[in-house]
Amino acid sequence: MTNGSLDQHLFPNGSRNGGSSTGRRRTGAAIRPWATRYEIVRDIAIGLHYVHHEYEPMVLHRDIKASNVMLDSSFRARLGDFGLACTVAVNRNSATGVAGTWGYIAPEYAICGKATRQTDIYALGVLILELVTGKRALDDDHVVNSDDMHITDWVWRLHGEGRLSECLDAAVLAAASEDEEEQMGAGEDAARLLLLGLARSNPNPSLVENRPFDPGG
Numbered sequence: 001m002t003n004g005s006l007d008q009h010l011f012p013n014g015s016r017n018g019g020s021s022t023g024r025r026r027t028g029a030a031i032r033p034w035a036t037r038y039e040i041v042r043d044i045a046i047g048l049h050y051v052h053h054e055y056e057p058m059v060l061h062r063d064i065k066a067s068n069v070m071l072d073s074s075f076r077a078r079l080g081d082f083g084l085a086c087t088v089a090v091n092r093n094s095a096t097g098v099a100g101t102w103g104y105i106a107p108e109y110a111i112c113g114k115a116t117r118q119t120d121i122y123a124l125g126v127l128i129l130e131l132v133t134g135k136r137a138l139d140d141d142h143v144v145n146s147d148d149m150h151i152t153d154w155v156w157r158l159h160g161e162g163r164l165s166e167c168l169d170a171a172v173l174a175a176a177s178e179d180e181e182e183q184m185g186a187g188e189d190a191a192r193l194l195l196l197g198l199a200r201s202n203p204n205p206s207l208v209e210n211r212p213f214d215p216g217g
Helices: 006-010 034-054 107-112 117-133 149-159 170-176 180-200
Strands: 056-058 069-071 078-079 086-088
Touching: 006 069, 006 117, 034 056, 034 078, 034 117, 034 170, 056 117, 069 107, 069 117, 078 149, 117 149, 117 180, 149 180, 170 180
Parallel strands: none
Antiparallel strands: 056 086, 069 078
């Protein structure tokens, strides 16, 4: 699509974890405004809601990550690359066989080998955290101690210390510094999305809801 994949903008210095390294080099400037990132989350959630709840038979994507989110000319997001996706029969709620990218694979999926709506939603939660923080799911840059091996570890720790606001991508803060309305949106919505990302990437699958995001909210 016109503006390539999300990872090219979110991680302009290069991609890891299966991200695309081809195509035009992006600067990341285009998605610095908070409103753009918020709409990207909303678009991805709408797409995932469609394949999970509206399309028949249900489709499990199984590889949700930044490099599989495509951006059009207006930076509206589309969930792409269904190469690892599978359909699920009406009388079933899971599919067998582990597929996907490390960092986005739910713990129970890696152990039991069953893909469900919840395992897709876990990956969405990780992607939400990446969009808000500007950091990769698995990246030494945000590892402060041996317990911070994954982006969820890092965000959970800061949340427990009452420092959740420190997770917001510095690029977003810089873009919002001269716009009071953007500052308010970034502060309030970022905290909400960080909590949403943590809830969706909870290691306990029974606490991960089937509905990933309210498309109208």
